[in-house]
Every structure is written in C-alpha cells, then in structure tokens.
Amino acid sequence: MVLDELKEWLYGCTHCGTCKSVLEIFSPVCPAGEKYRLESYYPSGKMLIARGIVNGVLNLDNDDIMERIYACTGCLSCEQQCGVYHRQHIFEIIQALRTEAVTRGNLNPAYMIMVDSLKKDDNVFGKPKAERGDWAKDMGIKDAAQEKVDVAYHAGCMVSFDPELWEVPRSAVSLLKAAGVDVGIMGMEESCCGGRAYEIGYLGEFTKYAEHFLETFNSLDVKQVVTSCSDGYSTFKKLYAGVNIPAKFDMLHMVEYLDSLIKDKKLRFTKKVPMKVTYHDPCHLGRHLGDDGVYEPPRDVLKNIPGIELVEMERNRLNAWCCGAGAGVSQANPDLSLWTANERLKEAKATGATALVTSCPWCERNFKDAVKEYGEEIEIYDITEIARKAL
Amino acid sequence: MIEAVKNKIVDELEKVVGSEFVSTNQADLYIYSYDLTPAESHWPDIVVLPQSPEELRAIITLANKEKMPVIPYVAGGNVGGLTIPLEGGIVLDLKRMNRIIEVNETDMYAVVEPGVTFGQIKAYLEKNHPTLRYTYAFSPSSTGVMTNALVQGLDNLSFRYGDASHWVSGLEVILTTGELIKIGSCAASKTWQAIVPFPELDGLFLGWQGTTGVITKMAVSIWPNPPHNTAVTFMAMDLESADEILKAIIRTRIPDDLIGTSFALNKVGMAAYAHEKASLHPALHREPDEPEFVITAEVTGNTENELNAKVEAMGEAVKERCKDGNYTGPDTIPSTTAAFPMQALGVLSSGGGLMWVGTYGPMSRWLETVKKGCELQDKYDISRTCYTRIMNEGHFVGLRWMLPYDKGDPALVQRINDLCAEQLDLVLETGYIPYKTPVWAVRRLEEVVGPDWLKLHRRVKEMLDPNNIMNPGRWGKPGK
Numbered sequence: 098m099v100l101d102e103l104k105e106w107l108y109g110c111t112h113c114g115t116c117k118s119v120l121e122i123f124s125p126v127c128p129a130g131e132k133y134r135l136e137s138y139y140p141s142g143k144m145l146i147a148r149g150i151v152n153g154v155l156n157l158d159n160d161d162i163m164e165r166i167y168a169c170t171g172c173l174s175c176e177q178q179c180g181v182y183h184r185q186h187i188f189e190i191i192q193a194l195r196t197e198a199v200t201r202g203n204l205n206p207a208y209m210i211m212v213d214s215l216k217k218d219d220n221v222f223g224k225p226k227a228e229r230g231d232w233a234k235d236m237g238i239k240d241a242a243q244e245k246v247d248v249a250y251h252a253g254c255m256v257s258f259d260p261e262l263w264e265v266p267r268s269a270v271s272l273l274k275a276a277g278v279d280v281g282i283m284g285m286e287e288s289c290c291g292g293r294a295y296e297i298g299y300l301g302e303f304t305k306y307a308e309h310f311l312e313t314f315n316s317l318d319v320k321q322v323v324t325s326c327s328d329g330y331s332t333f334k335k336l337y338a339g340v341n342i343p344a345k346f347d348m349l350h351m352v353e354y355l356d357s358l359i360k361d362k363k364l365r366f367t368k369k370v371p372m373k374v375t376y377h378d379p380c381h382l383g384r385h386l387g388d389d390g391v392y393e394p395p396r397d398v399l400k401n402i403p404g405i406e407l408v409e410m411e412r413n414r415l416n417a418w419c420c421g422a423g424a425g426v427s428q429a430n431p432d433l434s435l436w437t438a439n440e441r442l443k444e445a446k447a448t449g450a451t452a453l454v455t456s457c458p459w460c461e462r463n464f465k466d467a468v469k470e471y472g473e474e475i476e477i478y479d480i481t482e483i484a485r486k487a488l
Numbered sequence: 489m490i491e492a493v494k495n496k497i498v499d500e501l502e503k504v505v506g507s508e509f510v511s512t513n514q515a516d517l518y519i520y521s522y523d524l525t526p527a528e529s530h531w532p533d534i535v536v537l538p539q540s541p542e543e544l545r546a547i548i549t550l551a552n553k554e555k556m557p558v559i560p561y562v563a564g565g566n567v568g569g570l571t572i573p574l575e576g577g578i579v580l581d582l583k584r585m586n587r588i589i590e591v592n593e594t595d596m597y598a599v600v601e602p603g604v605t606f607g608q609i610k611a612y613l614e615k616n617h618p619t620l621r622y623t624y625a626f627s628p629s630s631t632g633v634m635t636n637a638l639v640q641g642l643d644n645l646s647f648r649y650g651d652a653s654h655w656v657s658g659l660e661v662i663l664t665t666g667e668l669i670k671i672g673s674c675a676a677s678k679t680w681q682a683i684v685p686f687p688e689l690d691g692l693f694l695g696w697q698g699t700t701g702v703i704t705k706m707a708v709s710i711w712p713n714p715p716h717n718t719a720v721t722f723m724a725m726d727l728e729s730a731d732e733i734l735k736a737i738i739r740t741r742i743p744d745d746l747i748g749t750s751f752a753l754n755k756v757g758m759a760a761y762a763h764e765k766a767s768l769h770p771a772l773h774r775e776p777d778e779p780e781f782v783i784t785a786e787v788t789g790n791t792e793n794e795l796n797a798k799v800e801a802m803g804e805a806v807k808e809r810c811k812d813g814n815y816t817g818p819d820t821i822p823s824t825t826a827a828f829p830m831q832a833l834g835v836l837s838s839g840g841g842l843m844w845v846g847t848y849g850p851m852s853r854w855l856e857t858v859k860k861g862c863e864l865q866d867k868y869d870i871s872r873t874c875y876t877r878i879m880n881e882g883h884f885v886g887l888r889w890m891l892p893y894d895k896g897d898p899a900l901v902q903r904i905n906d907l908c909a910e911q912l913d914l915v916l917e918t919g920y921i922p923y924k925t926p927v928w929a930v931r932r933l934e935e936v937v938g939p940d941w942l943k944l945h946r947r948v949k950e951m952l953d954p955n956n957i958m959n960p961g962r963w964g965k966p967g968k
Contacts, residue, residue, distance in 0.1 A: 134584055145519045
C-alpha cells in the first residue's frame with residue numbers, strides 16, 4: 098500500500114494514547130515507545146509523522162525520522178488497543194512510509210544485505226541458495242519438486258539457514274512422519290515468502306515472491322502447504338490475498354496441523370516431558386490474522402503433552418508483548434529487538450516457568466539471542482521441539 | 489534561538505538525563521508542536537524526558553539561567569492546547585516519572601509522580617488495594633492523574649467531591665529557582681493527608697497550567713470502592729424537564745456522579761463505537777419520539793439493599809418534583825464505570841480533532857446557558873453535543889459542548905472555531921467560566937476579571953517566575 102492510498106486514515110488519530118497500553122490491565126504494548134519514550138516512537142507519534150510527511154512539514158530525507166519509521170516491529174498491538182476507525186491501518190501507514198522512502202530513494206542501509214540477498218539467493222540472510230535444504234540432509238525426506246506428495250513442508254528462510262534452529266524443521270517433519278503424513282520439502286528450490294520485503298517497503302520484491310510461491314505450489318498439486326514460520330504463514334494468509342492468483346492448496350501453520358493430528362488421533366504422545374512452560378503468542382500467528390488468530394491450538398497441543406504444566410503470562414493471546422524481531426527490526430535495530438525480547442523473557446520468568454515455548458522461528462531466534470545478551474535464565478523452544486520429545 | 493546557544497543547552501541537558509532522552513529531531517518537535525485542538529502550532533526547540541526530581545531540578549535551573557521556556561507535558565490530551573510551546577523552548581515530557589510512590593489505606597490517599605496515568609492507577613489499585621478506588625475522567629486512560637488535577641478536571645466522583653483539584657492533599661513542587669517545596673501536611677510530617685490547616689499554598693500551582701512551577705509529587709484522595717453499583721437514567725424530552733430532573737436529584741445527595749448529555753451526542757457516538765468515523769456536521773436532527781437530553785446518575789452501595797433504596801429514593805424525588813415534566817425513567821443500566829477506558833471513544837473518532845468551550849458555572853443559570861449554546865450549534869448546523877456534570881452536590885456545574893472534528897477539513901475547522909467564539913461570548917454572559925482555558929480564552933477572561941485581579945495575578949506570577957520561563961504566554965503574563 099502506498100501513502101497516497103491511505104489519506105483517509107491519516108487524520109484518524111487524536112494522539113489520545115489508548116494504543117500505548119493493554120485495555121483493562123494497562124500494561125505497555127509498544128516496544129519502540131517503551132524503549133525510547135519519545136512520542137515519535139509510539140504509534141500515535143508515527144501517525145503524526147505520516148501526516149507531517151504528507152503535508153510537507155517533515156521530510157524523509159532525515160536519518161532520525163527514518164530511524165523512527167523503521168523502529169516498529171509491526172506487532173499490531175496498537176491496532177488491538179485503539180478503538181478509532183483508522184485502527185486497522187496503523188501499521189499499513191507505517192509500512193507505506195517505508196515504501197515511500199524506498200520509492201524516493203531514501204534507502205535504509207541496514208537492509209541492503211537483505212535486499213541484495215533476496216535478489217541473488219532468494220533468502221534474507223545473505224546465504225547461498227544451495228544451502229537452503231541442508232537442514233534435512235540426512236532425513237530422507239521426499240523432494241516435493243520431483244515427486245508427488247500430499248503435504249509440502251515450507252521451512253522458510255530463518256530455520257533453513259540457522260543451524261541452531263534446525264531442530265525446528267527436523268522436529269516438524271518427524272512429527273508429520275510419525276502421524277503418517279505423506280510429506281515432502283522443496284529443499285534448495287524453496288524461496289522466501291516475501292513477507293519481510295513487504296514490511297520494509299519493497300513491494301516489488303514482495304509481489305515477485307508471492308507470485309512465485311503461489312505458482313510453484315499450484316503447479317505441484319499438493320493438498321496442503323505447512324510451515325513452522327508464523328511470519329511466512331501470515332504473509333500467505335493476509336498479504337497474498339492482494340496478489341491475483343488463487344491458491345489451489347490449503348495453507349496451515351505447523352501448530353494448527355499438529356493440533357488436528359492430535360485431535361484426529363493420528364498422533365499420540367507416549368513419553369513424559371516434565372516441564373513448566375509458558376507460551377508466547379507470535380504476533381504473526383495472532384494479531385496479524387485478525388479474527389483467525391491461532392491462539393488455542395498451541396495451548397491444546399501443549400496440554401496434550403504428558404508432564405507439561407502450562408502457565409500464562411499476563412499479556413497473552415491478543416495482548417501478547419512482541420518478541421521484537423518483526424518488520425525488519427532485528428536486522429536494522431538489534432538493540433531495540435533484543436531489549437524487546439528481554440522484556441518478554443522477564444515476564445515469562447515471572448510466571449515461574451523454566452521454559453518459554455513459541456511457534457515462530459523469528460521469535461525463537463530473538464529470544465535465544467536475548468538470553469545470550471541479557472542472561473535471563475530461561476530455556477527457549479519451538480512447540481514442535483517439545484512435542485517431538487514426547488514421541 | 490541561536491544555534492550555538494541551543495547546542496550548548498542540549499549538551500548540558502544530555503549531561504543531566506543522557507543523550508537518548510534529549511531530542512531536537514524534527515519529528516519530535518513537530519509532534520509536540522500541536523494537539524487535538526485547532527490551537528495554532530508552535531514548535532519547541534528541545535524535548536527532554538527526565539526521570540527524577542533531581543534531573544528535573546537541574547533542567548529547570550538551567551532553563552531559568554538561560555531564560556528558556558519550559559513546558560511540562562504528560563500526555564498532551566487536554567482540550568485547551570495547554571502544552572503547545574507558544575514561545576518555543578524545552579518541552580519537559582514527564583512520562584518517565586511514573587511511580588506510584590505510596591498508597592495509604594487508612595488515610596486514603598495516593599502519592600504519585602507526574603507521569604502516572606488513570607489506567608496505571610486503576611490497575612495498581614485493583615491489584616494491590618481492591619477496596620479502594622480513584623476517580624476517572626471522561627478521557628483516555630493515558631491521561632495523567634496529576635495533570636487532570638492541575639487543570640481542575642471533572643471526574644466520575646465530582647458530584648460528591650467537586651473538581652479534581654479539590655482532592656489534592658499534598659504537593660511537592662520545584663520552583664524556577666530550583667527550590668523544592670512541600671505543601672500541605674507533608675511539609676511537616678511523613679503523611680500527606682491534607683493541605684489544611686496550613687495556609688493553602690497549593691493555590692499557587694493548581695489551575696495555573698504549569699506557569700508557576702513543576703509539580704514532582706502529588707497526593708490525591710482515594711475512596712472506598714463499594715461492591716454494588718448501577719446507573720440510573722432519565723430521558724428528558726425537553727431541556728426544561730432535564731433541568732428539573734437534575735435539580736431533583738441534586739437535592740437527594742445520593743449519586744456519586746450525575747451527568748447529562750444531548751441525545752444527539754449519543755447518536756453520533758454510536759458510529760464511533762462501531763469503529764466508524766463520527767461526524768457532527770451536517771447536524772443530526774432529533775426525531776419526534778427521541779429525547780432531547782439523557783441524564784445518568786451513578787449510584788453505589790455497600791449492600792444491594794442500600795443500592796436499591798438509593799435508586800428508589802432518587803426516582804421518588806424526581807417523580808415528586810417533575811410532576812409536569814416530559815420525560816421517561818428511571819431505568820437502571822450497568823454502571824457507566826464499566827465503559828472505562830473507552831468511554832471517550834465517541835468524541836475521539838471524527839478525524840483527529842476535539843474542541844470545546846468547557847466551563848464551570850452556576851446551576852441557577854444552567855437551563856438558559858444550555859438552551860442558548862445548543863441553539864448556537866443549530867445555527868452552525870452542528871449536532872447538539874452538550875455534556876454536563878453536576879459538581880460538588882450541585883454547588884456548581886461543568887458544562888461544555890463537545891466538538892469532535894476532522895482536522896483534515898479546513899472548512900469544518902473554521903466552522904468549529906467560529907462556533908466556539910460565539911459560545912465563549914455566551915458563557916461569559918451567563919456566568920460560566922472557561923476551564924482548561926486555551927490561551928485565546930485566557931485573554932478574553934482577563935478582559936472581564938477586573939484590573940486589580942489582573943494585577944494580583946501578575947504579581948504572583950512575577951514572584952514565582954520572574955524570568956517568565958514556565959509555559960509562558962498563558963495565565964499570568966501575555967505572550968511576547
């Protein structure tokens with residue numbers, strides 16, 4: 098979306114500040130606002146910046162203004178709290194400011210590696226495309242590009258190129274196999290979903306990947322595409338609707354699929370996993386999906402694992418505090434990203450849990466990095482890693 | 489301001505609070521340059537976010553030395569343009585000073601820093617002191633507890649206790665000289681229970697819109713939180729009936745809160761609550777079977793029997809006084825406190841703007857003032873949006889016409905400004921005094937208060953702020 102198309106929403110904000118805290122419990126919601134405290138970092142401040150840019154009072158050719166525009170994790174918690182008519186367009190306006198910056202040539206140098214890598218290797222981490230399927234090397238998984246499968250597992254950029262997270266896709270595929278699912282992967286032929294490109298303002302790149310994703314899986318005639326990446330999942334569910342190619346397959350997040358396999362009695366857990374855990378709702382699996390937010394399936398999965406005690410953080414489900422990795426913040430502003438993650442880890446620790454479980458590799462990566470940076474004593478897992486322990 | 493001087497001050501400020509909490513960035517300055525009202529925009533030179541009274545004292549001392557304006561700011565949500573830096577200078581954003589320092593259960597007060605919000609104190613009391621409550625304004629939950637009291641706000645216990653400055657029981661203030669003063673019992677003891685029996689020095693700061701000093705701590709009364717509550721409504725088909733109903737309820741001394749609104753305001757608000765844009769212009773006209781005015785009394789009880797008896801007694805009082813009145817009711821509905829924190833949504837959803845001529849005045853002239861004010865709205869083809877709150881058991885009345893508007897519509901902004909100018913003339917004629925007074929209304933008030941009042945007022949300002957650095961251009965001294 099570009100700024101000109103959003104003019105009707107620009108004057109919605111009265112700067113009332115309701116977006117700053119969770120309704121009813123009044124705990125903070127905005128990572129950038131809470132870290133930096135200047136009004137320009139809060140969503141209402143960014144709405145005023147957008148107004149200033151459109152009215153010619155402010156200029157995108159200003160590093161500090163650009164820094165504020167990119168200091169937003171796209172968690173949508175502000176949209177959850179705001180009651181005014183423009184509320185579902187807040188991040189859209191921030192994203193449009195980023196697109197405007199890219200269009201005007203005011204590029205954010207922090208994203209150059211990511212953008213170049215997308216163009217060259219179809220991923221956001223500057224890694225060779227040939228290494229994309231390395232996580233599955235010894236697993237004997239079907240190549241969905243070569244042979245017919247019912248379910249294609251889409252790993253996504255994060256877990257494909259981060260060996261410390263390989264246990265996530267490996268666990269996911271193991272669970273699918275244990276449930277008798279006919280599953281395959283695309284390996285090195287897999288591409289980025291384009292979600293990050295969209296969030297940092299590169300609409301052209303996003304459209305390219307969206308079309309590629311849809312055309313590829315349509316041509317493979319798979320019934321379902323399953324992913325462990327919440328970013329990728331919400332990109333597909335929410336953003337691909339704007340691309341004029343109907344999908345011939347169902348898209349599921351791994352946690353939804355896992356939940357259905359358990360409820361259909363196709364997957365049974367036999368081993369005890371004695372842990373007290375708390376669950377972190379990824380923004381892209383929750384608020385980004387609106388009324389279709391996936392909140393109960395992960396909790397149902399955890400409750401089905403013998404020995405697991407699940408405790409909730411104060412801010413959960415629709416009101417969950419962000420992990421800090423979203424919308425390009427982990428690449429451009431690691432200080433904000435890790436600080437945000439650590440705030441969540443403190444909240445998780447306060448529940449008495451010894452582990453934080455989530456269902457997005459971007460969250461998991463960021464939490465692991467925050468543990469290294471800040472030293473909070475808590476273990477971090479993807480839900481599939483916990484489930485696999487119970488097989 | 490000369491760039492070299494500004495840079496020197498910025499350097500000094502960074503030493504005090506750290507560079508991350510000082511900004512001269514255009515985005516920040518722009519955001520603090522205007523608010524939801526149509527008040528003229530003025531840019532600050534610097535924004536600073538201190539965290540402690542010590543930091544605050546250092547900033548004010550520096551500003552005083554450099555004769556640089558200082559504008560205290562918490563949420564900027566007042567409907568008076570009160571934090572717009574008329575003469576530039578330093579915006580002192582106090583949101584980092586947000587500790588609830590003490591809640592005294594027995595003496596029923598809370599000591600708070602400037603950044604504490606209504607939402608914060610509500611959550612804190614519910615969690616830690618559930619038998620006590622604070623009062624809540626018709627405003628967003630991000631509104632500052634202290635600023636609401638400083639600008640004499642009207643809240644949902646105002647029928648019992650008056651405006652918010654009436655329940656201040658202690659202050660700690662930094663003067664422009666850097667002196668730190670405690671006012672009230674806290675000056676001589678460890679408790680903050682009351683301003684009296686000292687000379688009431690709080691009057692040097694309350695209602696002054698931050699033009700005489702910066703409050704660093706404030707004690708506010710908190711009250712028992714009765715377990716039973718309900719709201720009672722009456723629908724008046726004309727303003728005469730509304731006037732009689734209000735007077736009947738006032739004499740019962742029963743409710744905690746007594747408010748009235750134009751029915752049209754409620755209708756406009758319906759769109760907002762459906763997350764749609766609300767609009768006052770062109771005016772929504774009343775259907776023949778629709779009421780003119782809705783009166784709501786908030787009632788609480790320690791037991792259900794007490795609650796029911798109060799509701800019944802209030803209904804009887806209205807029935808007795810309003811025999812010839814044209815109204816329906818009483819009807820009971822869930823307590824309006826359940827609407828917090830979204831109670832103000834209806835007037836925050838028209839396009840970024842909200843304006844009103846808000847006043848305090850006598851109940852004796854309520855009917856005539858409301859009628860004329862609503863007729864002015866008819867003249868401007870603006871929906872009737874009167875909002876009234878009975879204060880201090882009817883000893884005075886809060887009265888305003890809510891004017892949410894689209895900031896992106898210059899013609900509508902002009903219409904609203906013209907209406908407000910006429911409404912201000914009206915209220916000054918009928919003895920209603922503007923509160924949270926925007927600077928243009930301050931100047932009008934100064935024309936009518938009498939020269940000796942003005943001289944005294946200016947002498948007080950001169951004594952406390954000789955260099956005129958505290959939110960200059962407002963109360964106490966006109967702008968340059």
